[in-house]
Amino acid sequence: MVQITLREALRDAMAEEMRRDPKVFLMGEEVAEYQGAYKVSQGLLKEFGPKRVVDTTITEHGFAGIGVGAAMAGLRPIVEFMTFNFAMQAMDQIINSAAKTKYMSGGLISCPIVFRGPNGAAARVAAQHSQCFASWFSHIPGLKVVAPYSATDSKALLKSAIRDDSPVIFLEHELLYGHTFELEEKEIPIGKAHVVIEGDDVTITAFSYQLGNAISAAEELKKSGISAEVIDLRTLRPLDTKTIVDSVMKTNRLVTVEEGWFYSGLGATISTIVMKEAFDYLDAPVENVNAKDTPLPYAANLEKLALPQVENIIEACKKVCYR
Amino acid sequence: MEKKLKSKYEKFYKDMVLIRRFEERAGQLYGLGKIGGFCHLYIGQEAVAVGLFSGAHKNDKHITSYRAHGHMLAAGVDPKIVMAELMGKATGCSKGKGGSMHMFDMDKNFYGGHGIVGAQVPIGTGLAFADNYNNKKNATYVYYGDGAAHQGQVYEAFNLAKLWNLPVIYIIENNEYAMGTSLKRSTAVTDLYKRGESFGIPGIQVNGMDIFEVEKAGIKAREHIEKGKGPILMEVKTYRYRGHSMSDPANYRSKDEVQKYRSERDPIINFKEFLLKNKYFTEDQLKEMENTIRQDVIKCVEFCENSAEPDESELFSDIY
Numbered sequence: 013m014v015q016i017t018l019r020e021a022l023r024d025a026m027a028e029e030m031r032r033d034p035k036v037f038l039m040g041e042e043v044a045e046y047q048g049a050y051k052v053s054q055g056l057l058k059e060f061g062p063k064r065v066v067d068t069t070i071t072e073h074g075f076a077g078i079g080v081g082a083a084m085a086g087l088r089p090i091v092e093f094m095t096f097n098f099a100m101q102a103m104d105q106i107i108n109s110a111a112k113t114k115y116m117s118g119g120l121i122s123c124p125i126v127f128r129g130p131n132g133a134a135a136r137v138a139a140q141h142s143q144c145f146a147s148w149f150s151h152i153p154g155l156k157v158v159a160p161y162s163a164t165d166s167k168a169l170l171k172s173a174i175r176d177d178s179p180v181i182f183l184e185h186e187l188l189y190g191h192t193f194e195l196e197e198k199e200i201p202i203g204k205a206h207v208v209i210e211g212d213d214v215t216i217t218a219f220s221y222q223l224g225n226a227i228s229a230a231e232e233l234k235k236s237g238i239s240a241e242v243i244d245l246r247t248l249r250p251l252d253t254k255t256i257v258d259s260v261m262k263t264n265r266l267v268t269v270e271e272g273w274f275y276s277g278l279g280a281t282i283s284t285i286v287m288k289e290a291f292d293y294l295d296a297p298v299e300n301v302n303a304k305d306t307p308l309p310y311a312a313n314l315e316k317l318a319l320p321q322v323e324n325i326i327e328a329c330k331k332v333c334y335r
Numbered sequence: 336m337e338k339k340l341k342s343k344y345e346k347f348y349k350d351m352v353l354i355r356r357f358e359e360r361a362g363q364l365y366g367l368g369k370i371g372g373f374c375h376l377y378i379g380q381e382a383v384a385v386g387l388f389s390g391a392h393k394n395d396k397h398i399t400s401y402r403a404h405g406h407m408l409a410a411g412v413d414p415k416i417v418m419a420e421l422m423g424k425a426t427g428c429s430k431g432k433g434g435s436m437h438m439f440d441m442d443k444n445f446y447g448g449h450g451i452v453g454a455q456v457p458i459g460t461g462l463a464f465a466d467n468y469n470n471k472k473n474a475t476y477v478y479y480g481d482g483a484a485h486q487g488q489v490y491e492a493f494n495l496a497k498l499w500n501l502p503v504i505y506i507i508e509n510n511e512y513a514m515g516t517s518l519k520r521s522t523a524v525t526d527l528y529k530r531g532e533s534f535g536i537p538g539i540q541v542n543g544m545d546i547f548e549v550e551k552a553g554i555k556a557r558e559h560i561e562k563g564k565g566p567i568l569m570e571v572k573t574y575r576y577r578g579h580s581m582s583d584p585a586n587y588r589s590k591d592e593v594q595k596y597r598s599e600r601d602p603i604i605n606f607k608e609f610l611l612k613n614k615y616f617t618e619d620q621l622k623e624m625e626n627t628i629r630q631d632v633i634k635c636v637e638f639c640e641n642s643a644e645p646d647e648s649e650l651f652s653d654i655y
Contacts, residue, residue, distance in 0.1 A: 037468070063468065069498075074457050074491020081461020084446055085396070087468060105488075108451050109458055116437035118430030119653035121446065153654050178655045 013194040019052045021163035021195060022128075022184065025170035026053070026090060030060055033088060036174055039066040039079060040092030040129075049094045050130065050189050076102030076127070080109045083125040088174060093129035096145050096183065102127075110179040111154030126173045128182035131159070132221060132271045133319055135187065139307035144272035146219070149181040150248045150281075156202055157248040159183040161223035163193035165246055168200035176202060185221040205252035207259065211241035214329045215259040217282060218269040219245040222320055226269050229325035238333055248278060256282060257289045264295040265332040269325055274302040299328035344615050347389070347546055349624055351381040351603050354405045356632045357414055361404065361421055364636070365581045370421045374435045377405030379576040382602035383508050384409035384478075386549025387571075390557050391476060396444045396466070398459040399478035401436035402508075403448040406478065410443040414631065415638045424642035431645040432653065453479060453486030456505070460492040463503035463566075474560040478506045482513025484527050493534040493566070500565035504556045505531070507570045508543065514579040515587040528570035536566045543573030544600040574600070 016024075030036045037060075042049045044057040044067040057065045068075040072093065079089040093099045099106065110123045133142035149157045156178055160166045166184070173180035180202070208223070209230050218226035223244050230240040241259050245251065260266050266286055268279035279300035286298060304318045358376040365374045377384070380402075388409040391397070399406045407417050412428065420427030421435050428438050438448035446462060449455040459477030466473045483489060484507050496503050507527045511518055518525050528538030537559075541552040552569055559567045574596045578585040585593075610616050616624075 069491070069494060071491035071494070073488045074460075074495060077454065077457025077488060078461040078464055078492065078495060081398075081446075081458035081463075082465045082468070083461070084458065085462045085465030087465045104451055104454060105457065109449070109454055113437075113447070114655070115653045116429060116433040117439040117447070117653075118428070118432050120429070120439045120441050156655070 013196065015192050016163050016195040017190055017192050018163050018166055019050060019054070019189040021167040021193070022052050022170055023054055023056065025167040026174070027056060027059065029171055029174040030056070030064060035086065036088045036090065037064040037066060038090045038092060039068055039075060041068055041070055041094050043067060043092050048092070050186060052189065053092070072098050072101040073105060077105040077109065079125055080105050080123060083110070083123045084113065084121050088124050090126045090128060090174060093127060095141060095186070096129050096131040097141050097143055099127065099129070099145070106155070106179070106181075107152055111152050114178070115154060122177045123179050124177045126170070126180045126182050128170070129184060130186040130189070131183035132185050133308055133315075136310060136312065136315060138310040142308040144270065144303070146183060146248055146270065147272050147277045150278060154179065155249060156180045157183065158202060158246065159220040159248055160246050161188070161220055161244055164196045164198065165200060165206070165244070167195065168198055169202065169246065172200060172202050183220060187221050200246075203247050203250045203252060205246055205255040206244045207241060207255065208244050209240065209242040211239035211263065213239045213263055214265040214267060214332055215241045215243060215256070215263045216267045216269060216325065216329065217243045217245055217256060219248065220271065222269045222271050225320060225322045225325055228322045229329065232322065232326055233329055236330070236335070238329060238335065240329055251282070253285050253289065257286060260286050260290045261293045264293050266294070266298045267301060267325065267328045267332060268298065269301045269320055271303055271320060273305055274300050275305065277302060296332040296334065299332050301325050301328050341615055343389070344610060345624070347385055348606060348610065348621065349628065350385045350409055351546070351606065352625055353414065353628050353631070354381045354385070354408050355603060356628050357408060357418070357635070358404060360632050360636060361418070362577065362581060364422065370435070371423065372434055373401065374421065374581040375402040375579065376575070376577045376581070377402055379596065380508060380510060380543065380573045381405060382546040382549050382606075383506075383543045383571050383573050386546045387476060387506065387553040389550055390553035392473065392557070394444060394471070394473045396446060396462045396473060396475040398446040398455045398462060398475065399448065400452065400455055400480060400483065401448070401450045402480070403436065403438045407438050407440065407445060410440065410445050412440045412443055412445065414635050418635045419639045419642050422639045423644065424639055425645040425649070426638070426642040430649060432649065453483040453488050455479060456483065456486070456489045457492040460496045460501060460503055463496065463501040464499065467499065467501050472561070473502065474557060475503045476506060477503055478508055480513065481507060481509040481511065481518050481527060482516070482521070484530060485521060490534070493531055493536055496566040497535045500563070502560045503566045504560060505536070505566060505568045507568070508573055509570055510573050510575040512575070512579065512587070514583065517587070526570070528568060531566070531568040536568050538568040538570060541569055541571045543571035544596075544602050544605070546602055546606055
């Protein structure tokens with residue numbers, strides 16, 4: 013099987029869609045001549061030229077709005093945020109303009125746009141540059157939210173996102189860009205989770221970078237005789253509740269893993285869904301592994317303490333298994 | 336030529352009177368509780384939209400703020416579906432799901448109707464980006480108010496619009512008040528047409544109470560686009576007679592100030608005097624036009640009264 017880094021998989025997804033559809037273009041800070049702040053758009057300017065690979069100013073609110081307008085006029089923009097931390101400046105255009113206009117216009121206007129870029133904690137960049145916005149965007153009807161882990165899923169889901177007629181938030185992770193994966197070429201629809209490891213004793217849900225930790229935890233747990241089923245959520249809105257609920261009905265235990273905070277987070281939502289749809293199947297209260305309830309500190313030891321680690325997941329799994 | 340002019344003037348007059356009567360009726364319906372939420376009337380500003388739409392080309396795009404009814408009517412949208420939207424009926428232009436501030440019409444290239452102050456400026460710039468991308472020779476007319484003129488996103492959009500030479504006409508409808516805050520209390524630089532200068536965007540100041548001035552400036556701006564010179568900014572000085580929205584009693588200005596505009600600078604009265612003085616139409620002819628419009632607005636309301644509310648299934652449609 014082909015070996016590929018995650019950044020290459022993302023780049024290839026964009027390039028293939030740009031070859032397929034002349035309405036697709038990429039815009040953002042440093043996407044063209046600099047080839048991407050994280051080199052995700054490497055080579056795209058050379059192939060597609062400055063008309064379709066567009067460098068913008070460092071003005072998220074403005075260029076996100078321009079992207080939204082271009083999408084309403086029928087183009088298919090991919091708007092790259094250097095990181096999703098900076099998307100906060102563009103929040104109004106994403107939520108109030110992109111997500112709501114179809115509804116407010118009674119279906120007259122669509123906004124087929126992808127907002128993509130790294131989300132969550134990088135390494136030692138402190139609180140303003142390290143935050144998981146998965147639950148923020150997932151809160152909004154009108155947005156679809158995708159947060160894949162592997163190269164196969166990232167490539168296939170980015171292509172699905174670009175083809176989607178709704179605004180899609182595509183959350184990548186800086187710490188995965190250089191990671192090499194095996195690539196399988198396939199189509200994956202938005203809205204489908206994936207059971208990465210099958211197991212019988214406990215279900216672990218995770219997405220993006222934390223899926224790696226969940227897999228490591230499952231491998232460790234095996235040594236203690238606990239068989240964990242790991243679900244890569246991949247899409248956070250619409251959430252594939254069936255896959256989660258089916259799994260919990262089998263394992264009777266659930267641990268949710270999320271790089272963001274617990275409060276009003278995805279883990280809380282998943283816990284509620286499972287409580288409502290599989291209450292009688294639960295043999296233990298659901299455990300949620302999240303970032304600690306603090307802004308992310310700079311110091312290496314504190315940063316590690318603040319973010320979900322493999323040990324935290326193992327501990328939570330043992331707890332729900334009463335071990 | 337004279338005939339063509341006459342027909343144009345007839346349209347100007349009818350369009351402005353329609354907006355005035357429509358908005359007056361909307362105000363009454365709001366008072367009766369038949370229109371809910373926010374309702375921002377365009378009374379006093381009619382010459383701006385009517386004058387500028389007259390110079391737009393067929394495939395040009397248009398986008399504005401939440402004060403959108405007048406522009407929808409000036410664009411030629413059926414007043415029935417505009418009123419039905421105000422009344423939250425299924426027959427409304429947004430199926431009753433958008434309301435006063437969120438109106439769209441794809442046949443007229445009307446992209447809203449946006450409720451967040453200033454948000455339509457980058458979006459409108461994006462519409463122009465799309466035309467530029469597709470090598471289309473259209474212009475995009477982006478309307479916003481003197482309040483929005485201070486928004487940061489406006490200048491982010493200006494900068495890129497000029498950098499990319501986009502075919503966009505920015506129109507500041509300066510009606511002197513950003514809700515209750517007068518322009519003088521908002522900025523030290525009250526000549527808003529100069530706001531594009533540091534980005535290389537030329538600006539023109541226009542008397543928005545005079546439809547001839549607006550029309551002339553609109554044609555000039557459209558030619559600027561036609562010649563491929565990139566964005567242009569118009570500050571159109573106008574005045575709204577009513578409060579910011581129906582819930583605003585407008586106590587921040589004197590009755591005399593409003594009265595002075597109404598009696599001396601009203602765009603419809605002054606235009607009517609011009610038509611009579613130059614004998615384009617007789618008093619009776621204008622009266623007949625007014626009566627027809629009055630009847631049309633009554634029929635419009637009847638249409639809405641007879642329209643159903645949206646089906647409950649509409650709650651979950653059009654989200655994706």
